Each structure stands twice: as structure tokens, then as C-alpha cells.
Amino acid sequence: MEKIITVKELQEKLDKKEHVFILDVRPIDQRNEWKIAGSYHVDAYKTLNAGDDTALDMVELPKDSTVVTVCAAGRTSLLASSLLQRKGVKALSLEGGMKAWNYAWNTAQIEFPDAKVIQVRRAAKGVLSYVIGSGSEAVVIDAALDPDIYLTIAQQNGWKIKFVMDTHIHADYVSRTRELANASGAKHLLIDDAKVAFHFEGVKHGEKVNIGKVEIEFIHTPGHTWESTTFKLASYAIFSGDTLFIDGIGRPDLKADKVEGAEKAKALYRSLKKLLSLNSDPLVFPAHTSKTVNFDNQLIADTISNISSKIDVIDLTESEFTEYTATRIPPTPANYELIATLNKTGSYVGHVLADLEAGGNHCAIA
Numbered sequence: 001m002e003k004i005i006t007v008k009e010l011q012e013k014l015d016k017k018e019h020v021f022i023l024d025v026r027p028i029d030q031r032n033e034w035k036i037a038g039s040y041h042v043d044a045y046k047t048l049n050a051g052d053d054t055a056l057d058m059v060e061l062p063k064d065s066t067v068v069t070v071c072a073a074g075r076t077s078l079l080a081s082s083l084l085q086r087k088g089v090k091a092l093s094l095e096g097g098m099k100a101w102n103y104a105w106n107t108a109q110i111e112f113p114d115a116k117v118i119q120v121r122r123a124a125k126g127v128l129s130y131v132i133g134s135g136s137e138a139v140v141i142d143a144a145l146d147p148d149i150y151l152t153i154a155q156q157n158g159w160k161i162k163f164v165m166d167t168h169i170h171a172d173y174v175s176r177t178r179e180l181a182n183a184s185g186a187k188h189l190l191i192d193d194a195k196v197a198f199h200f201e202g203v204k205h206g207e208k209v210n211i212g213k214v215e216i217e218f219i220h221t222p223g224h225t226w227e228s229t230t231f232k233l234a235s236y237a238i239f240s241g242d243t244l245f246i247d248g249i250g251r252p253d254l255k256a257d258k259v260e261g262a263e264k265a266k267a268l269y270r271s272l273k274k275l276l277s278l279n280s281d282p283l284v285f286p287a288h289t290s291k292t293v294n295f296d297n298q299l300i301a302d303t304i305s306n307i308s309s310k311i312d313v314i315d316l317t318e319s320e321f322t323e324y325t326a327t328r329i330p331p332t333p334a335n336y337e338l339i340a341t342l343n344k345t346g347s348y349v350g351h352v353l354a355d356l357e358a359g360g361n362h363c364a365i366a
């Protein structure tokens with residue numbers, strides 16, 4: 001009998017909306033860090049490892065769908081699926097566990113009069129990247145997955161990738177933008193004063209680049225990081241990175257000391273004011289969502305006006321805002337500094353991405 005299911009196989013089942021009962025058997029603290037959307041949880045880690053045959057007896061299993069068991073790396077989940085199989089249940093263990101599921105992805109899309117936006121979502125971590133196509137050209141923003149995925153999407157839509165760019169130097173995942181630039185031959189664009197060690201083509205605040213029939217404007221929005229930039233697609237949409245989310249605001253990033261933290265908070269305040277006062281009420285496409293991404297093909301985006309009505313802090317004065325953010329910056333996870341350093345150098349040779357990138361994201365203010 002089959003024992004395991006790969007990430008790719010499970011992703012395909014969910015994409016096809018097949019009914020699968022996903023049973024997460026990890027300890028609760030690991031579950032709270034990140035999970036598979038729609039999964040059921042039972043903290044059976046200890047009992048399964050102790051060989052207790054009743055470890056999963058309390059779970060009410062559906063009669064007619066496959067059970068997929070999940071743990072951190074795919075070892076305890078194998079005990080769980082074997083136990084269920086012995087009891088006559090059709091159960092498979094997710095190979096590689098959450099560490100492998102980190103690279104599961106899905107898409108959602110929207111068409112504007114002369115451009116199409118495809119949102120590419122890393123399901124577990126809520127990392128969002130984008131392919132924007134117009135005519136026969138495309139740009140990829142915040143590439144976060146294997147370059148082949150973006151190349152295939154572009155090819156399926158009849159686009160050649162002309163530009164690749166990041167909204168900022170990410171700290172929670174390793175950017176694949178440079179790799180994608182190399183694989184596609186696209187130009188790597190960044191705001192001109194970005195402090196990175198690799199070659200890129202600098203673009204100034206207010207400058208525009210063209211793909212197909214549309215223009216994309218660079219709006220420098222420092223605060224989350226100093227080089228943070230928002231890309232504005234015609235009057236339709238903005239790609240706001242970690243500056244503005246659909247239900248919250250970014251955090252001044254990474255080990256900013258008190259003085260730098262306050263400077264970043266001030267800059268963030270001004271950047272948010274700038275974005276929230278954009279007319280034409282564009283759709284906001286952020287670089288992250290705080291929730292686990294469903295396989296529902298629903299865009300994670302909202303209009304500026306809807307977001308403004310949800311974010312009270314923007315009504316504070318600049319000094320109140322600075323004080324507010326200072327008390328709410330969550331601790332920086334240990335590996336974030338290393339990831340940011342790798343993203344500044346543009347190479348992750350010698351590092352295992354699945355280890356570096358494990359865990360949920362912590363980009364918003366708590």
C-alpha cells in the first residue's frame with residue numbers, strides 16, 4: 001500500500017478541489033507557528049512516538065476522503081498514517097512535512113483593461129509574489145519560488161519577462177529575483193539607492209517603466225526598510241511590499257536600535273500617508289498575508305479606501321504613531337538577519353533554503 005504523498009501531489013489535489021482530510025499531528029506550538037489551511041489538528045506527537053495505538057482514536061475521520069497526515073518533517077506523520085492504515089483508513093503521510101509544504105503554492109488572478117495580474121502565493125508562509133503581463137511582456141515582483149514557476153506562467157500567457165524587481169530586501173525568505181533575472185534574461189530593477197552588493201539597474205522615485213501597454217511607476221516608500229518601494233500599475237493597483245497590508249501596516253524592520261527605529265517609524269508614517277492618499281482608489285497587492293493561503297483562487301487584495309477604513313493608526317499624529325509602533329514591534333526571528341544578509345549579497349550558496357525559511361512570517365505589527 002502506498003504510504004506517502006508528495007507536496008506536488010497534494011497541491012494538485014487541492015488545486016482540483018478534491019476533498020482531502022488533512023490531519024496535523026504536531027505539538028500545538030508548532031501548529032501555532034504555521035499550518036496548512038483547512039487542516040484538522042490533534043496534538044498526538046508524544047502518543048504516536050510512544051507507540052500508542054489509540055493515539056488518533058479521538059479524531060472523527062470522514063468516511064470517503066483520503067486522510068493526509070502532516071508533521072514537521074514527515075517522520076511522525078508516517079507513524080500516524082501507518083496507524084490509520086492498520087485500522088483500515090486510507091491514509092498517506094505528507095513527505096517532508098511542513099518543511100516541504102513551505103514550497104507549495106497556488107495562484108489567483110485579475111484582468112484589467114490592458115494588463116493581467118497573477119498573484120503567486122506560497123501557501124504555508126503567506127508569501128505573495130506577482131506576475132504582471134501586458135501585450136507580450138511581463139514583470140515579476142518579489143519572486144519567492146523556483147524561477148521555473150514564473151517562467152512557466154509567463155510562457156503559458158504568451159509573455160516574455162522583461163523586468164524582475166523586489167519591493168525591498170526581504171528578511172523572511174530568500175528572494176529568487178536574481179536567479180530569475182539570470183534564468184530569463186530580464187533586467188533586474190531596484191530603487192536606485194538600494195544597498196546591495198550585486199548589479200542592478202537603478203530606478204528613481206517617480207520614474208516609470210513600460211511593459212506592453214501599461215506603465216509601472218516606482219514610488220519610494222521607506223519605513224519598513226529604507227529602500228522599500230511601492231510599484232504602481234497604471235491607475236489600477238499598487239504593489240506595496242511590506243509597507244501596507246490588506247489588514248494592517250508593516251513594521252520598521254530588523255534590529256533597528258531605538259533611534260533608527262524611531263526614524264524608520266516616521267518614514268513609514270509618511271509613506272503610508274502617501275499611499276493612502278493616492279486617488280483612483282487602486283487595489284493593494286501586498287507582499288504577505290498573515291493568514292495561511294487557501295486553495296480557493298481568491299485574490300488577496302483590497303482597495304485603498306477599504307484598507308484606510310480598517311487602519312486606525314493612520315489617524316494618529318506622527319509622534320503618536322512613532323510611539324505606537326515602538327511598543328508593538330514583535331521580536332525579530334533569529335534567521336531573519338541571515339536571510340536579509342544573503343538577499344543583500346544576492347547569493348545563498350552553501351545554505352539550505354528549507355532550513356532557513358522554515359516557519360511563518362512576522363512582517364506586520366502585532
Ligand SMILES: [Fe+2]
Nearest residue numbers: 170171242363
Ligand atoms: Fe519585509
